[in-house]
Amino acid sequence: MSQHNIQVTVNGRLHTATVEGRLTLSDFLRVEAGYTGVHIGCEHGVCGACTVIVDGQAVRSCLMLAVQADGSSITTVEGLTAPDGTLHPVQQALRDEHALQCGFCTPGVVMTLAALTSGASKPAARTLLDALSGHVCRCTGYQGIRRAAIKLAGEPGAKK
């Protein structure tokens, strides 16, 4: 197997590693870097649980190789919370709206919403809900996730 040296910034810390070409970014983040909040649900890009933010974009880390992330800056769900423990607005909205049950899909949902709401202007509810259609939650029936997304959107009340 080919070995590659990579440098990746994860949650503000620089990680250097030698990785096999076939190592997925999700396995790198979990096993090598220790960010177990990255959850692996399907390993084929459908469920969205492994979503992280790579250079500002929400990315399925199971569909990306670690070598492809060389030189990039990555945020996982562990990197969103303030040092004093204050939840990110996305995390707070999901908590307030009872948007999780088992919590396995949750980090991916958090990261997609965090990526889309990070800019100066908030996206429309429709945009957030469309993006969330790429996340599978088997527990909640999406009720709280939808309420949280509408809360986080730029045009509150606009839905469907």
Add this chain to the structure above:
Amino acid sequence: MSAPQAGTPSYIGRRMPRAEDTRLLTGRGVFVDDIALPGMLHVAFARSPIARGRIRSIDTSAARELPGVHAVLTARDLARFNIDLISFFLVSPSIRIPPLAEDRVLYVGDPVAMIIAQDRYLAEDAAGLVTVDYEEEDPVVTIADARRGSLVHAGSESNVAAASGAEEPDEDLEALLTSAPCLVRHTIRHQRIAQSPMETRGVVVAAHGESELTVYISCQSPQMAARYLSMAFGIPQTGIRVISKDVGGSFGLKVQPWREEIAVVAAGRLLARPLKWIEDRHENLSASNLAREQEIALRIAFDEAGSILGSHVDYDLNNGAYPHGPDSNLAAMMFFWAAHRMPAFGFRARGWYTNTPGLGAYRGPWAIESLARETALDIAARRLGIDPIELRRRNLITKADQPLTTPLGIRLEDITPAECLDLLLQKVDVPAFRAEQAAARAEGRYLGLGITTYIEPTAGSAGISVLSTDVAQLRIEPTGKVSAVLSTHSQGHGTQTTMAQVIAERLGVAFEDVTVYEDDSSRGGFGAGASGSRQAVAGGGASIKAADLLVDKVRRIAAHLLGADPAHVRIQSGRIHVDGAGEKTCSLRELAEIAYGEPERLPAGMEAGLEAQYRYRPPPVTFTSAAHACIVEVDPDTGFVKIRRWVCSEDCGVMINPAVVEGQIAGGVAQAIGTVLLEEAGFDARGNPIAVTYKDYLLPAISDVPDFEYVHASTPSQAEGGFRGVGEGGCIIGPPTLVNAIADALSPFGELAPLELPLTPARILEVIEKRPLSGASPASSPQAGQPSPPSVPHSPPPPVEKPTGTRPTIDGLWKMVLATPMGLQQFTARLAANADLLTGTLQSEMGSQDFTGTIEGNALRWDLKVSKPMPLTLKYDVRIEGDRLTGKVKMGLFGTAKLTGERVPE
């Protein structure tokens, strides 16, 4: 003394934010794959690519030689453990269930070898290098195959895994049905469902010497897993520490450790290295136990006014090769008409072995009763020209009819489906909808309304030993903080929140000061965790009773220390107060420090400390009722279904946390939407799974699930606290509600008959365009060009045992064990022979009962009438060999159970 503490904020009934959520939202949950131990190796399985065949040879040499591979194990290597898997009810099935395939493979994905390697990537590489030489045979895939095909398990009498009901038609019932003014027939073919928790199965094991294990496992109950592993490996349960902090959903799949998990634990003991196995999604969808594949033919007879006269059900359930427990779904039959006035009911139900993955549990395993009944009632309503709501009202049992005992022996005291329906109709304006529907039809748009009712047995404890009790251990620590060790377990249920609400309210302390622990089997005592919508009732009841014991002790100590009457002592927000004596007060912490550290200050003779334990037995069964309504629009051009509205009117008793209750209902209904419209774990004619990724096995997305509306009736139950279970209901009542709405929309075109799930756009267009578009599904209908029926012949029936010439000694006391599907029942019988006449007395928990029977050589036969759980005649057929006895007991509708026994020396 047991009343909630006056003056303390009430937590029961409040939408408290969940205690679990902060760690789960910040990536600090601990799931099994988050565990890493020093020296840990990784497991992958080499699995059968064929559905059925004999293993001629296994060549593991290439796999072993791959650098990084530590071991490749097959069934032979695990033979020293002599593991034979048992059912959820801890009963041995009549077939052998080995962790790894022995000489035969019985389904695609059957684990044949396990590879243990440095990392997961290498283990999977090596799995691809295991070469197995198979002698392939034609598989038995469908229920139809199982009926006519060769035996899935050599040596069994037939492919029938389990049977209940009457084999022969009841002539009176048949006459009633055929002569009735209106006879409605309804057939459903239900697809196979993958439970699909977002976290797959997984296990990490560390063996410590011969008699201790630490096992991290994704499960529904650490206690149950420890008990199961203890039985599988013959290690005391105290030596097995099962840890399961966070679990990413289960829905029945993880109800017991199964073949792969057991194989990993065995290998961990064998190699004395920590091992990890995390199932991947391909394995999860193709080779883990799946659920629901079943066929049902229902007949209901009505009089002209729509009153039900009688009904019959013919039912078949695909059990796969290795079911979690052989199953004919007796529960579905028991509860089929439990909430209706039903003068005459008969059924025949059978479970079938096939060469497919085994049957597992899935949320509301008996849900077919609601699907079949409610969809058939709507067909009947259309046929009779009676409004479907009115038809239900004419047949439902109401509050005024209760208490009563149904013909199948179910005691009803407080079911409320009719009352839930009334509440539902306050939210749903049916006449307005009918007007809108008519106007839409005039425009070529097709709207439909489905309305259903049901009752659900929750927290059933009667006759099921593993589900009969739960334990709460409460401690007010010397700091005044409260810790609770419970036998509940959350896979998303939020029991760390809801149980803390119950305990905080009951004790009179702040919610934040109560921490619930349920993740470590070594902390507490046995209880079955999540199963059968039981945790609010069983865990909540145990929590209340344990809290009340503590309150009592606190009051007695406080009264002694403060010089007051215990009846006047109150705990409020963590402080002790004495009514009418404001100066007499202390903090719970001060009292606790004395209770632990200065026992001489306690009342004379009182045990030190502030700890209490209560093992609670809930009522035999606690019913939850509901009525749902769904409005859809079906696009006649595309066959696409849009759900426009869904209203849930349910009665789950006293709600601990309405947000958690609604979350359970919503999750269940979303899964119902998947069942009706999207999901199908199908197999081709050779038994190959055809939906092994989430690109093929379609789960509901946020765009498929509407906003749900709720109405809560909240009739307190007779369980402690008044709670009722709510975990499974949405998944039970959801499917018929949606099907009925679609059928109502399509009624101008014709009936959805037979009902075949999922209702894909192609199937819906078949009704609209009246021509076949979807083709029959491969798993449920014979197809042209299929291989000829399997050629392996039935094994000959076992020879009929002739009575031996010499009669063994019969007289004496015998200890017997009856292996019923719900668990083992033990009793003793004193037998006495008098020529060919047998007399005896049977002694069990239920009391003592005399019987007479016959003797023929060493064969003894007798009948016993029992009244619990329902009036039933048990037919014993027993052979005595020396001091041992074996035989069968026919238990009427409940099928047949194995009996073993031995003489008690006197």
